[in-house]
Amino acid sequence: RAKDEGKNQFRVYDVTLNPNAEETIEIKNSLRVALANDEFIVYYQPQIAVDTGQVVGLEALVRWVHPTRGLIPPNDFIPIAEETGLIVPIGERILQLVCNQSRAWQDAGFPPIRIAVNLSARQFAQKDLSQRISSIVGKHRLDPQYIELEITESLVMKEGMQPALHSLREKGFTISIDDFGTQYSSLNYLKLLPVDKIKIDRSFVKGIARDRKDEAIIVAMLLIASRLNLTVIAEGVETVEQLSFLQQNNCHEIQGFIFHKPKPAEQITELLASQSHRKGTVS
Numbered sequence: 001r002a003k004d005e006g007k008n009q010f011r012v013y014d015v016t017l018n019p020n021a022e023e024t025i026e027i028k029n030s031l032r033v034a035l036a037n038d039e040f041i042v043y044y045q046p047q048i049a050v051d052t053g054q055v056v057g058l059e060a061l062v063r064w065v066h067p068t069r070g071l072i073p074p075n076d077f078i079p080i081a082e083e084t085g086l087i088v089p090i091g092e093r094i095l096q097l098v099c100n101q102s103r104a105w106q107d108a109g110f111p112p113i114r115i116a117v118n119l120s121a122r123q124f125a126q127k128d129l130s131q132r133i134s135s136i137v138g139k140h141r142l143d144p145q146y147i148e149l150e151i152t153e154s155l156v157m158k159e160g161m162q163p164a165l166h167s168l169r170e171k172g173f174t175i176s177i178d179d180f181g182t183q184y185s186s187l188n189y190l191k192l193l194p195v196d197k198i199k200i201d202r203s204f205v206k207g208i209a210r211d212r213k214d215e216a217i218i219v220a221m222l223l224i225a226s227r228l229n230l231t232v233i234a235e236g237v238e239t240v241e242q243l244s245f246l247q248q249n250n251c252h253e254i255q256g257f258i259f260h261k262p263k264p265a266e267q268i269t270e271l272l273a274s275q276s277h278r279k280g281t282v283s
């Protein structure tokens with residue numbers, strides 16, 4: 001009897017301790033269905049050049065349109081997709097969606113715009129990753145220079161990553177380091193690997209005008225990047241103080257809610273149209 005009670009208690013305890021456990025299992029099971037039913041869509045967040053104020057790039061950010069639960073953000077399912085390996089086919093699907101959209105914008109007369117795509121470590125486990133990516137991009141008749149590949153520091157440091165990165169770089173893709181400075185990292189890879197760009201993480205940007213240490217780290221990052229001829233973009237910029245600090249310290253590009261949240265493609269089309277109109281490149 002005491003034993004039974006113990007069991008019951010444990011079950012209750014378990015559920016309270018980890019209220020998301022059931023949800024996690026449910027997500028795991030339905031990710032495969034989601035892929036088959038084409039339930040993933042891509043939002044795009046504009047990246048703004050500090051010197052001109054123009055939209056010079058977009059980051060592709062996946063969303064899951066769940067039939068009953070609505071729009072699910074990537075943090076709720078990408079980690080599970082990574083754990084199960086489903087991130088490999090899902091990642092490929094995302095790249096296809098991005099390439100379709102990029103082709104559609106170009107066919108509509110917009111000048112080509114750079115789109116950044118996030119890659120997971122598991123995708124690099126594929127021996128032919130570079131070939132697969134360039135084949136999808138080629139099928140859509142896109143120039144690789146307009147596809148930027150975002151990878152994280154932990155991924156960069158992995159053994160065996162280097163050939164794929166060098167091959168992608170040789171094919172003309174841009175390589176950028178996401179969430180720069182937040183993981184176990186060594187500046188050594190900036191020397192060894194073909195990196196074009198770093199993305200200053202939102203956790204540092206948050207400290208601007210509030211924490212001198214964050215400011216010092218950002219200034220140091222910008223200095224290193226400038227000496228290494230790397231482009232720098234700051235992520236998660238929300239306030240005027242943050243923007244002007246980054247401007248004053250010669251950060252090249254800004255991505256953040258102060259300008260735009262990630263938006264569905266149709267809204268980006270309107271944005272591109274108004275920008276082309278201002279510049280007079282598309283009638």
Ligand code: C2E
Binds near residue numbers: 087150257
């Ligand atoms: P990330 O690649 O670092 O993307 C930037 C995240 O910061 C996005 O969240 C974006 O909406 C958010 N963000 C941008 N500016 C601001 C701001 O000013 N304030 C705040 N509070 N947030 C801002 P999102 O779209 O929820 O994506 C979260 C993460 O999920 C991404 O972080 C990335 O690690 C992952 N992810 C998203 N899409 C993909 C994908 O297609 N493939 C893979 N492998 N991972 C993805």
Ligand code: MG
Binds near residue numbers: 059118150178
């Ligand atoms: Mg990213």
Ligand code: MG
Binds near residue numbers: 178199235
């Ligand atoms: Mg990031």
Ligand code: MG
Binds near residue numbers: 179
């Ligand atoms: Mg991230």
